[in-house]
Each structure stands twice: as C-alpha cells, then as structure tokens.
Amino acid sequence: MKTPFVYGIAADELHFTDREEETRRLRMNFENGINTIIISPRRWGKTSLVNYVAEQFRARKDIRVVKLDAFACRTPEDFYKMFATEIIRQTATKAEEWVANAKRFLSSLVPVVSVSSDPMNTFSLSMKIVDSNFTEEVLTLPERVATEKNLHIVVCIDEFQQIGEFTDSITFQKKLRSVWQHQHKTSYCLFGSKRHLLMYMFQKSNYPFYKFGDVLFLERIPLPYWTKYIGSRFLEAGKKSMTHS
Ligand SMILES: Nc1ncnc2c1ncn2[C@@H]1O[C@H](COP(=O)(O)OP(=O)(O)O)[C@@H](O)[C@H]1O
Numbered sequence: 001m002k003t004p005f006v007y008g009i010a011a012d013e014l015h016f017t018d019r020e021e022e023t024r025r026l027r028m029n030f031e032n033g034i035n036t037i038i039i040s041p042r043r044w045g046k047t048s049l050v051n052y053v054a055e056q057f058r059a060r061k062d063i064r065v066v067k068l069d070a071f072a073c074r075t076p077e078d079f080y081k082m083f084a085t086e087i088i089r090q091t092a093t094k095a096e097e098w099v100a101n102a103k104r105f106l107s108s109l110v111p112v113v114s115v116s117s118d119p120m121n122t123f124s125l126s127m128k129i130v131d132s133n134f135t136e137e138v139l140t141l142p143e144r145v146a147t148e149k150n151l152h153i154v155v156c157i158d159e160f161q162q163i164g165e166f167t168d169s170i171t172f173q174k175k176l177r178s179v180w181q182h183q184h185k186t187s188y189c190l191f192g193s194k195r196h197l198l199m200y201m202f203q204k205s206n207y208p209f210y211k212f213g214d215v216l217f218l219e220r221i222p223l224p225y226w227t228k229y230i231g232s233r234f235l236e237a238g239k240k241s242m243t244h245s
C-alpha cells in the first residue's frame with residue numbers, strides 16, 4: 001500500500017504544495033545572482049523549498065546549485081572543511097574528479113576519499129587541513145571554480161544560525177562577508193530556524209551580514225492548501241475519505 005504522506009524528510013517534487021510566490025522569488029534570485037536569506041520556525045518548509053527550487057536547476061549547464069548544511073559545525077574550522085568538501089564534491093561530475101579538482105584549487109587542504117557506508121554513494125570525500133592559512137583560499141573557492149568552469153554557483157547553506165553559536169562568531173561572520181561580497185559568479189542562499197538569532201545577524205546595522213541579501217520570511221502554508229493537499233494525497237494513495245469509513 002502506498003503511504004499518503006512523507007514524514008520527517010524534505011518534501012520532494014511529487015509532494016510539494018503551494019509556495020508559488022516563494023518558489024518564483026527564489027528561482028529569480030538564483031537566476032540573477034541575488035543573495036537570499038530565508039527565515040522561519042522549524043518545520044515550516046525551508047529545506048523543502050530550497051530543494052524544490054534547486055531541483056529545477058539540475059539540468060542547467062550555466063548555473064550550479066550547491067547544498068550545504070551547517071548543522072554539525074561546531075567551530076569555524078568545521079565550517080571551512082565542510083564548505084571546501086561540498087564545493088569540490090558538488091561541482092564535479094563524478095567522484096574521479098574530486099582529487100584532481102581539490103589539488104588544483106586548494107593547497108592548504110588535502111582531499112581524503114574513502115569508501116562510504118552510505119549505499120547511495122560509493123565514495124565519500126573529506127578534507128584535511130595541512131596549512132593553517134586556509135581561510136581565504138576556502139572562501140574564494142566557489143568563485144574560482146565558477147570562473148574556471150564558466151558557470152554561476154549558488155551556495156545554499158542550511159541551518160546557518162549554527163555559525164551564530166561559534167565562539168567569537170562576529171569575527172567569523174565579518175570574515176565570510178568581507179570575502180563573499182566581492183564575488184560576482186557566486187551567490188548565496190542562507191537559511192535556518194532560530195528566528196531571533198537570524199534576525200539579528202541579517203537585520204541589525206552593526207552586524208556583518210546586514211543587508212547581505214533579500215530576506216524572505218517563510219509563512220506557514222495556508223490551511224486551504226493543506227486541506228486540499230491532504231485530501232488529494234489520500235485519494236492518490238487509494239484510501240477512502242474518513243467520513244465514509
Ligand atoms: N510545500 C510543501 N508541500 C508539502 N509538504 C511540505 C512542504 N514544505 C514542507 N513540507 C513538509 O513539512 C515538513 C517540514 O519541512 P522542512 O522543509 O523540513 O522544514 P524546515 O526546513 O523549515 O524545518 C517535511 O516533512 C516536509 O515534507
């Protein structure tokens with residue numbers, strides 16, 4: 001029997017409902033290299049929205065959407081490693097290119113390829129820092145890759161509020177902003193929960209990320225959409241309406 005709903009995972013194309021205005025706005029921003037910040041409480045659909053729009057760019061040769069998650073990052077170093085790894089991994093067409101590209105674009109980090117425990121991916125990539133002077137090199141990575149491959153890169157960072165928890169977070173944020181704001185072939189979509197923290201980061205004039213991009217406050221999906229959606233999902237799954245049982 002088919003399950004009418006998908007629990008606990010981001011909505012895929014088949015299950016995606018509403019969000020027409022937000023989808024259009026995000027797509028336009030990706031298309032035009034405009035930075036976007038998405039803020040909403042947990043489980044209101046940020047990850048699903050970004051995945052949905054990213055999917056629409058999958059076949060595009062001129063725009064590459066790279067998806068990162070800062071959730072597990074506890075220190076700036078974690079963040080830099082995750083950032084470098086995912087840019088290299090997701091801008092390559094196959095695993096064979098990882099090492100060559102990492103060597104070509106990075107000198108302060110070395111790639112480590114291992115056999116993955118994830119059945120969907122045969123190999124996994126990580127980075128080892130070999131020179132403490134790595135920040136600039138990592139933060140300019142997407143721009144250098146984009147220039148060389150002649151495309152535009154959209155770097156999407158989920159759970160971005162995590163960097164607000166780092167020790168001396170403001171210094172770290174200043175560093176990111178100072179490098180990212182000069183990039184022309186890379187744009188960013190930064191999103192996360194903790195509304196209060198993110199509002200400070202992006203809307204207070206004395207914070208580094210002030211006026212970094214288009215701020216989108218995701219609203220709850222309106223009830224009529226859910227009602228229609230829930231009804232249609234039940235029908236599709238071949239179940240009878242509750243009132244008839
Ligand atoms: N537009 C949508 N249509 C249908 N289901 C959705 C939609 N947006 C989110 N969901 C569902 O709601 C739940 C939470 O969405 P998620 O994208 O993980 O939220 P967030 O990233 O804001 O925490 C998921 O189970 C997802 O499948």
Ligand SMILES: [Mg+2]
Nearest residue numbers: 046047048158
């Ligand atoms: Mg999410």
